[in-house]
Amino acid sequence: MTFVDFFVGFCFLLGALSAVVVAFHPNILYAAVALVFSLLSVAGLYGALGADFLAAAQLIIYVGGIIVVILFAVMMSEDVYKNRGVGGWKGFFAPFIISVAVLWALLKLVNQANWPRIDVPVREHTVEAIGRALVGPYALVFQYVAIVLLAGLIGAVVIARPHYHEKSSGSNLE
Amino acid sequence: MSGLANNLNVYLSLAAIFFGLGLLTALTRKNSIGIFMGVELMLNGAGLNFVAFNAFLKDRSDGWLHGQVFSLFIIILAAIEAAVALAIVLRFFGSKQTIDPDVAVGLRG
Numbered sequence: 001m002t003f004v005d006f007f008v009g010f011c012f013l014l015g016a017l018s019a020v021v022v023a024f025h026p027n028i029l030y031a032a033v034a035l036v037f038s039l040l041s042v043a044g045l046y047g048a049l050g051a052d053f054l055a056a057a058q059l060i061i062y063v064g065g066i067i068v069v070i071l072f073a074v075m076m077s078e079d080v081y082k083n084r085g086v087g088g089w090k091g092f093f094a095p096f097i098i099s100v101a102v103l104w105a106l107l108k109l110v111n112q113a114n115w116p117r118i119d120v121p122v123r124e125h126t127v128e129a130i131g132r133a134l135v136g137p138y139a140l141v142f143q144y145v146a147i148v149l150l151a152g153l154i155g156a157v158v159i160a161r162p163h164y165h166e167k168s169s170g171s172n173l174e
Numbered sequence: 175m176s177g178l179a180n181n182l183n184v185y186l187s188l189a190a191i192f193f194g195l196g197l198l199t200a201l202t203r204k205n206s207i208g209i210f211m212g213v214e215l216m217l218n219g220a221g222l223n224f225v226a227f228n229a230f231l232k233d234r235s236d237g238w239l240h241g242q243v244f245s246l247f248i249i250i251l252a253a254i255e256a257a258v259a260l261a262i263v264l265r266f267f268g269s270k271q272t273i274d275p276d277v278a279v280g281l282r283g
Contacts, residue, residue: 003210006177012184016191023195028205035211038192042218048179049229051242054221054249061249066214066256073207075259076267095201103194110186120180120192121229122238128191129239136277138243145250152254156261 004081008048015041034068050123053130187224192219206266206273210259217252221245 014037019033039062046055134142178184196215203209221244228241263273270277 003175008179012188015188019195023199049225051225054242061253069256069260072261092202099194099198106190116232133239135242149254150259156257159181160261160264
């Protein structure tokens with residue numbers, strides 16, 4: 001039992017438990033904080049798999065950026081401290097059955113399939129290789145993602161700004 | 175038994191758990207942000223799958239980093255999605271004073 005084994009087991013338990021909290025906790029703020037820990041565990045597993053650049057990107061973009069956005073949007077949820085996050089048991093039964101069926105099928109697939117794989121993963125520095133891949137075989141996808149990012153940001157600004165021409169007197173975004 | 179860190183099933187199982195619980199979160203939350211959190215959880219499960227299969231890849235002839243590049247694009251698209259989702263939530267909160275998706279029935283014909 002080396003340190004990496006212990007680390008992977010810790011990340012597995014942390015990720016699984018915090019994902020359960022995200023799914024079942026009635027308070028949306030606690031669920032958002034649990035989502036931080038599940039994203040952190042994914043970053044740790046990226047590191048354990050030898051993907052150092054992706055671990056850093058996961059930390060910076062997800063934990064540093066998207067979580068801030070989510071917590072900022074949680075502030076607008078007026079019923080954060082009321083326990084109606086999951087929305088009653090009558091609307092909970094069918095999604096629960098569907099999700100448990102999907103989860104059972106995926107776990108059965110994972111534990112029964114015989115993947116063509118090597119025994120020990122290769123753990124090397126990946127930054128230079130990813131950089132060469134982004135300007136080499138993935139250059140077109142890279143440019144396409146840049147255009148999508150630009151369009152998404154412009155669209156976000158257009159959607160979020162108050163539409164003054166709709167109302168003659170004042171704005172409702174006070 | 176070759177230890178937890180060199181066992182592919184550990185990573186794939188956690189990715190499956192993320193996907194299943196993210197699906198449950200996205201289907202049952204009565205809150206726009208909760209649905210968004212479930213989608214993020216599912217995207218993380220998919221990215222973890224990509225990176226895990228990439229690390230245990232058998233054929234390393236060309237590049238051998240395709241899974242990591244795909245996972246990087248997933249992260250970028252999730253960031254775009256977060257920006258657009260926050261814009262929609264802001265706009266919706268500005269007009270309805272709530273972010274309950276059950277209130278968003280204005281497009282119902």
